[in-house]
Amino acid sequence: MNAPPATPARPLCIKLHPSDNVAIVVNSGGLKAGARLEDGLVLVDAVPQGHKVALADIPKGGAVIRYGETIGYATLPLGKGAWVNEFLVELPEPPPLASLPLATNVPAPLPPLEGYSFQGYRNADGSVGTRNILGISTSVHCVAGVVDHVVALIKQRLLPKYPHVDDVVGLNHLYGCGVAINAPAAIVPIRTVQNLTLNPNFGGEILVIGLGCEKLQPERLMPELSPEAARRNILSLQDERFTGFQAMVSGILEMAEARLELLNRRRRETCPAADLVVGLQCGGSDAFSGVTANPAVGYAADLIVRAGGTVMFSEVTEVRDAVHLLTPRVVDEAVGKALIREMAWYDDYLARGSTDRSANPSPGNKKGGLSNIVEKALGSIVKSGTSPIQAVLAPGERATTKGLIFAATPASDFVCGTQQLASGMTLQVFTTGRGTPYGLAAAPVIKVATRRDLAARWHDLMDLDAGRIATGEASIEEVGWELFRLILEVASGKKPWSDVWGLHNALAVFNPAPVT
Amino acid sequence: MNAPPATPARPLCIKLHPSDNVAIVVNSGGLKAGARLEDGLVLVDAVPQGHKVALADIPKGGAVIRYGETIGYATLPLGKGAWVNEFLVELPEPPPLASLPLATNVPAPLPPLEGYSFQGYRNADGSVGTRNILGISTSVHCVAGVVDHVVALIKQRLLPKYPHVDDVVGLNHLYGCGVAINAPAAIVPIRTVQNLTLNPNFGGEILVIGLGCEKLQPERLMPELSPEAARRNILSLQDERFTGFQAMVSGILEMAEARLELLNRRRRETCPAADLVVGLQCGGSDAFSGVTANPAVGYAADLIVRAGGTVMFSEVTEVRDAVHLLTPRVVDEAVGKALIREMAWYDDYLARGSTDRSANPSPGNKKGGLSNIVEKALGSIVKSGTSPIQAVLAPGERATTKGLIFAATPASDFVCGTQQLASGMTLQVFTTGRGTPYGLAAAPVIKVATRRDLAARWHDLMDLDAGRIATGEASIEEVGWELFRLILEVASGKKPWSDVWGLHNALAVFNPAPVT
Ligand SMILES: [Ca+2]
Ligand SMILES: [Ca+2]
Ligand SMILES: [Ca+2]
Ligand SMILES: [Ca+2]
Ligand SMILES: [Ca+2]
Incomplete structure (x- = not known):
């Protein structure tokens, strides 16, 4: 730019x-x-x-x-x-949840959009990745140091031999042990860690490193594996066949190389835009978010939906105060009830912590002109565009429908990113008014600035300038189309700035249950 | 070995x-x-x-x-x-908290132990570090990718010029924004992140990288800094003086180099064992933990206390069921009430999550022979030795007294490690029966195996074999003295195995409040 x-x-x-x-x-x-x-x-x-x-x-x-x-x-x-x-x-x-109109104003389906495609990696299960990544997941944080160690070795020694593999990514997280694994809310982090391994960008060839004595046993993490596949994909450090650290390292490198050989055979192929699974979120919002970046994102979201693709919007605390504008748009009453269920769950979760939705927004939001969570929410839901809401996912659930989906997540940027990855997102669009170097290792992130001055100052961190909408230099439609085309390019392999610099946030699995 | x-x-x-x-x-x-x-x-x-x-x-x-x-x-x-x-x-x-005997059987002070010392880094505030580390803390996880990027550059370009600095460590954590910062329990993560910056191993020269719009503003993170010191130690990426990513990187490297020049002037000096601040915990316990490793650690804990040093034991869920054996040992009623307060707080925290103490132990504990949390707790508190309990810290509070301290933390290994670092711990002793590659970047960790077979198999991950106690090859006293001497060596700069291999877990700040 x-x-x-x-x-x-x-x-x-x-x-x-x-x-x-x-x-x-x-x-x-x-x-x-x-x-x-x-x-x-x-x-x-x-x-x-x-x-x-x-x-x-x-x-x-x-x-x-x-x-x-x-x-x-x-x-x-x-x-x-x-x-x-x-x-x-x-x-x-906040809008009272008991009396919201459900599916009372379902938008007519948008006109189909044909002829747009990207170069993706098609998986055996029909899903399509935007990257070809060797993922190394973990059943427990105890092994994180070992994962970091082997990821560095794989990058240095093995990856150069497998040029068609884009990256190797360690999926360290803080869950897995020292947690109340039988608490009712533990279902959220457990399915999140499970579903992370199924993200299309890992091509079904993920490794899992476990310790051995943890609560979240690796087999529980990948419950659908055959015993044979488990031997191929899962390694526990406490396995008695390992004498000493170097034996563990060798064991992991051997498994990794077998996966790399398979991943390296894959090639990008032309896939319709219908194979996109795009996640949306904002971070560091300002009063322009709802005027420039988010409406342009909403326009692009409609284009993806029209092309038959999947779009997820999220961030419960930023939707809660505008939910009365969303419930009429759900395709049927069941989806509407699911939406209300997620709002009520979060109300209760905040109340259990003796707090409420006023905990959002942040000082930066306020400095940017957002008075409160209502104003923030009204600007935030604009990202969802104008299509019917086809489905609602509880945190960490996998998307199984096309079209516009509400995937319930916290608004916290890195938690939202992690949860959307678990839901199957393969590319994220992130709008920001204040600016953030946010990025994800497992999927590319396109960052859209709400203001011209931010886009100009952060010229090598922001991927698109939506501030031109406020100044009248570009229309919402124009920036929406630009974003849609950029999504197709990035889905095909173009690196957004966060990947150029290698700026990636940690996974932050949502754990609403206690630690022990 | x-x-x-x-x-x-x-x-x-x-x-x-x-x-x-x-x-x-x-x-x-x-x-x-x-x-x-x-x-x-x-x-x-x-x-x-x-x-x-x-x-x-x-x-x-x-x-x-x-x-x-x-x-x-x-x-x-x-x-x-x-x-x-x-x-x-x-x-x-569990023992009922309302009727516990307080300070009814305070042990007589143990006989002083003179003549033991280590080579440490003495700080301006009188504290002593076991390492001379440039710490780069963060007010919010958003900046984590940038911190990783600059830490790699500093290691490559700057650290070789400053041979008396042991390491540069990025203190990334998941707190700072997207959290209910005004919830009652938010005091825990806030003071934890604050007090982490004060750990003696950072020599008072820590940097803080902030974003700008986060809830936990950097100034709140280091509230005692003068405005002049804040300019020297705190940098926000959204500062308008930065145009582009490379300007941010240069700004951080410049600040880092100024800190490195000061840290590089420091030298180890002879410090009495009274300057030790040793944290204790266990992870992957088995039935031998309470027979071999933990009693030896308890013996060493007594030696440190006798030498005038500080010892912290922790892990509320592993103390709860044996608390009736601890309350008689507190120095006075106020300390006893503080101990009960921490137990009650955790009971309530677990109850709010619809769970209880039976969530601990793990499958590995059970496989190792520990039937339940009562058996685990009885074996766990043996680590505390036999001296009076001088003080009780709420999670993340700084230690201000010498002697034996109960620092309330979760039992989760990496959460406990993080919280003890915040409390001022400069070296940790970790007992394990099942084995773990656990380590901390900010302080050395000595790992003690409960069994001979684990120590033999993990010969390059375990630092001490306490299994000899079970076989009769060594007494608790002998292994306790060995550990005490090893603590002095490691405090003086000797690398335990986790540091030889560079195996380090992430910081895991205890956040009992909701995310938003
Ligand atoms: Ca947001
Ligand atoms: Ca967000
Ligand atoms: Ca990325
Ligand atoms: Ca323990
Ligand atoms: Ca522990």
Whole structure:
């Protein structure tokens, strides 16, 4: 990307919906008190970039309206042209889960989109990977040091001999022992670790390194393996055939080489866009997220769905306050109930920890102009586009349907990424307003900046600049199409910036159960 | 270590206390039905190594007694010579917390031990490190990929220029954002991450890499820094002075080099053993843990306390069922109440997750002969030796007293290790019956095997063989002294096996609060 002017010269605000009584400041550096907008409105306060300006007088207790929805109530009388910051907006109650309309406004199927494809790795089970990776999973964190050790050796000694294998990735995680494995909520981390091994990017040739005495026995981790396949894919360090550390290392390298030989025979082939499984999330959101990056992502999501592919959106705490806008869109009542079940589960999970949804947003969100979780949620769900919601997954469940899916996960970036990998995601699109070097080792991540200034400053970390939408230099549709084409390129092997630099976050398996 | 015969030739069982009605089988491979012990007892079942034999007829519902304590009740009548396995022993109720005797049997101070010292790095605050490490901490996991990237560069480009610096360690963790930071239990991970930066092995020269928009702002992580020191030690990637990734990398390398120059001026100096801060834990315990390794560790713990040093024992779920043996040993009622507070907190934490203490032990513990958590706990607390308990720390609190301290942590090996590092531990002693490659990057870990066969097979992973105690080849006192001397050597710079191979687990900060 070049680094064009990051801000319009004239004072510019964006109002999104006809009934909104606030608009957000586009200009980098914000606007000063006295600045006059095109429509004649004069700012009475200095307002930072991304923050809200009152478009009309709002009485104390009056609704503050953005996206055509109430994002809160004024705690003081707000004059026209005033800065509407987080301290002036009281959080409304969340939508009550018992009385939501289910499948009352299911969108008509979008018109099919033909003729788009990518170069992927087709697996025996019909799924398609965007990468050809030797994955080395673990049944317990105890073995993590050994996995790091052998991954380094494999990269150095073996990988150069197998040029058609893209990478070797150690799937270390903190689960597996020292946990309440029979607690009701333990089902979440267990199936997450299980389903991670099935991610299409590992081509069905994953290794599992276990210790031997752990609670999550390796066989439990890959329950569908035949005993013969288990001998091929699973190794326990406590196995009495190993005398000394070097024997363990040799044993792992031998198993790894056998997998590498098989993986190396694979070639990319032309696959329809219907074989995409794209995960969506945001991190470090700002007030532009819901105006620029997320609508463009929503447009691209619709394109993928129209092409027959799979799109997952996630992040329960960022959906909760806008769930009343989603339940009408589910394909049937069962899916609607599943959506409500996940919201209720999370409400309860937070309550058990004596907290609630106001724990989100972060200071950076607020600095970026997001007053509260309602405003954040309204901007967040825009990523889902306009298609019917076909299915809802509990955390870590695998996707089995095409189309738009709500995959319940925490909003935490690395937890969401890990859970979507378990659900079968092979490429992630990540929108950010504040900026993050986030990346995943097991699947490429395309990062979309909400603002021109971020995209310009982080020119070698951001993959796409959606800030042009706010300045009027590009439309939502244009950036949506750009993103769709970039998804196809990255799915075909192009490296996004996080992979150019090798910036990868750890797996963070969601464990809502206690540790012991 | 050489690899001498791992098992006695004659059938051998160990009874620990005069009132015990079970003994455990010492022989590798176990004993067959019909085997005759020295005292004439004939086994009626085959009994695996480490498992229990009934020394007398035990009626249904009768107490099964080991360590002179009831470890459970027989679920069936057990004949003399029978195998007493986990299915035949019912878990008793845990000691009720409301009625425990506090400070009723405070041990007399042990006789002082003079003349022992090690070569350590003395810090400005009076603490002493066993290593001279450049620590690079993080306020949030988002930056983990960047930290890994710069740590590799520092090792390659900078560390060779600073030969007196032992290592550079990235302190990545999963906390910092996407968490309920205002939940009551969030105090635990917050102070853990804070106190990690103060570990004596970092010499007060730690760097903190932040993102900028995270909930746990870097300034909150190091609250005692002056603004000037904060500029020297803290860097946020979102700082607008950085244009592009390479600028961030250069910024970090510059700060790192300034720290390395200071750390490189440090030299080891003779420090009394009173400056040791040794953490204790076990992992992959078996029935020998409480007979061989843990008693030897307990003996060494007493030597450290006698020398004026600090010893931490931990692992709440493995102490809970033997807490009635600890509360009499606390120095005063306040410390006793703190010990009970930590037990009650954990009971409640497990109950909130709809589980209880029976979630521990693991399958490997059971395979090793430990029937249940009571038997495991009785064997575990032996590590604490015989001195008075001077203080109790809530998870992640820093030690401020010398002597024996109970530092409350989960039993999970890597969580316990992380929490003890936060409490100021500079060297850890780890006992294991099943074997684990566990290690920590920030402090050396001495691994003590409970059995000869494990020590022989894992000859280059285990640092000390306590199995000789079971076979009668060495006494508890002898192995205890060996361990004490090894602690002084390792504290002076000798590398235990995990550091020879570079096998290190990730930090696993204890977060009992929800993620969001
Ligand atoms: Ca988000
Ligand atoms: Ca997120
Ligand atoms: Ca990647
Ligand atoms: Ca333990
Ligand atoms: Ca442990």
